[in-house]
Amino acid sequence: MALILTFLGRGSTSRTKIAIATAKKFASQGKRTLLAGGAEPAMATLLGTSLSTEPQEISSNLQAVQFQTGVLLEKGWEEVKKLEAQYLRTPILKEVFGQELAFIPGLESALALNTIRQYDESGKYDVIIYDGAGDSSTLRMVGLPESLSWYVRRFRQLFANSDLGRSISESPLIQPLVSTFFNINWTSDNFSQPTNLANNFLDKGKSVLSDPKRFAAFLVTSNDPVEVLTARYLWGAAQQVDLTVGGVIQVGAGGTNVSEEFSPLNITHVTADNWQGMMDALPDFATQAIEAPKPIEIDINGRQVRLFLPGFDKKQVKLTQYGPEVTIEAGDQRRNIALPPALSGKPVTGAKFQHNYLIISF
Known part of the structure; x- marks a missing residue:
């Protein structure tokens, strides 16, 4: 590499x-x-x-x-068409060309x-x-x-919680219907296969x-x-x-x-x-x-996340928490931090901006 x-x-x-x-x-x-x-x-x-x-x-x-x-x-489009052919019995993109x-x-x-x-x-x-x-x-x-990867994580979970996701996993009628369109027999487990592959690629x-x-x-x-x-x-x-x-x-x-x-x-x-x-x-x-200073340091034992944010002051930095992730906004940039299992789901108990570091405590 x-x-x-x-x-x-x-x-x-x-x-x-x-x-x-x-x-x-x-x-x-x-x-x-x-x-x-x-x-x-x-x-x-x-x-x-x-x-x-x-x-x-x-x-x-x-x-x-x-x-x-x-x-x-053109090169990338050919890869997309090959990927589509793996999942659809009748691909719809094969007649569309990169040019x-x-x-x-x-x-x-x-x-x-x-x-x-x-x-x-x-x-x-x-x-x-x-x-x-x-x-x-x-x-x-x-x-x-x-x-x-944030969008893949979010939409995978949204699909699993949706009526369509539950119907595919529970209904004996919908599964055969879906399988007529796709190359494999879809269930709630393998329906997430494409997003799992995407997540592995992005990881x-x-x-x-x-x-x-x-x-x-x-x-x-x-x-x-x-x-x-x-x-x-x-x-x-x-x-x-x-x-x-x-x-x-x-x-x-x-x-x-x-x-x-x-x-x-x-x-x-x-x-x-x-x-x-x-x-x-x-x-x-x-x-x-x-x-050089690392962009992010996670101290599991100390229950802290430290983000190095030079060039910003505390008025330009915003911290929000949704579920197991923490979102940091600085300038026009936004970052969603997927916390390790030891900190995931734990509420933020404090945050301070000190010497160019945003220090978040859990």
């Missing part, structure tokens, strides 16, 4: 330069590296070559690929994330560098497994995202006040999707040191204009990611 890195910040050209230099650095260390980016021309221009929708060799140990939504949609589909807002992010997952599972790469938009849309992309994604040895982001900023504020906001928002921010890369010569704004993260200064100089200045990404 690969180490996956992405970069967050306002300056798109600076982020792309850092992403390329990072990919080159890992490749020079003998790591099989994939540099992935969107359809925008910046990455290809800086690399000095055209890019394809399939990985192509850029240099020793380094491949690059360009994500194009139309191509990804006919309109782009749904947010679909591009989902397709990009799925493609990164496929490259990761291929075993061909030691490191994957994703040069995305670097803003809230990138965070929504990497947070998809968490947000989608794998969440486990990768929450492991800083597997997935981490780094902030890229100059000393410009707007860029610094944007990077701080993205830092806090990243914690809401359980993405570890491993450090800060400050680009440009001179100016104000931003260490106080991002404490306790390590600050790396990159001023060189050539690739080798940038590569030499870059940090040890893997080590910094492991040493």
Whole structure:
């Protein structure tokens, strides 16, 4: 499995330069590296070559690929049709083709994330560098497994409690009728099979995202006040999707040191204009990611959950509890925390915001 890195910040050209230099650095260390980016021309221009929708060799140990939504949609649609055919006796999507589909807002992010997952599972790469938009849309992309798993959990339970769910499990008449449409004999147990598969799939994604040895982001900023504020906001928002921010890369010569704004993260200064100089200045990404504050820490013995939410103050953070889960809202981000069995269902007895941590007691 690969180490996956992405970069967050306002300056798109600076982020792309850092992403390329990072990919080159890992490749020079003998790591099989994939540099992935969107359809925008910046990455290809800086690399000095055209890019394809399939990985192509850029240099020793380094491949690059360009994500194009139309191509990804066609590939993904074929997978959807295969999945449908497993459950319906008469699939309805087989006559619909990927080229006919309109782009749904947010679909591009989902397709990009799925493609990164496929490259990761291929075993061909030691490191994957994703040069995305670097803003809230990138965070929504990497947070998809968490947000989608909540919907799967909720709707599975809603179905089990519905009249239809009870009818399928109890009625001797409905089961044969349902079975005429589906490829298997449905009961209340195996009706949940697709959602169980989806949950297993999403749980794998969440486990990768929450492991800083597997997935981490780094902030890229100059000393410009707007860029610094944007990077701080993205830092806090990243914690809401359980993405570890491993450090800060400050680009440009001179100016104000931003260490106080991002404490306790390590600050790396990159001023060189050539690739080798940038590569030499870059940090040890893997080590910094492991040493960075964890987005969430659960202390079962102490009956506490600690969320690291830098960039927010207590007025911007809202805590609610519905059933066995706790919902945290910070800025425009929302996170549903599925508590471990020892804390699940127990009421919140207190909460405080202290030193960038939201500390919840049960």
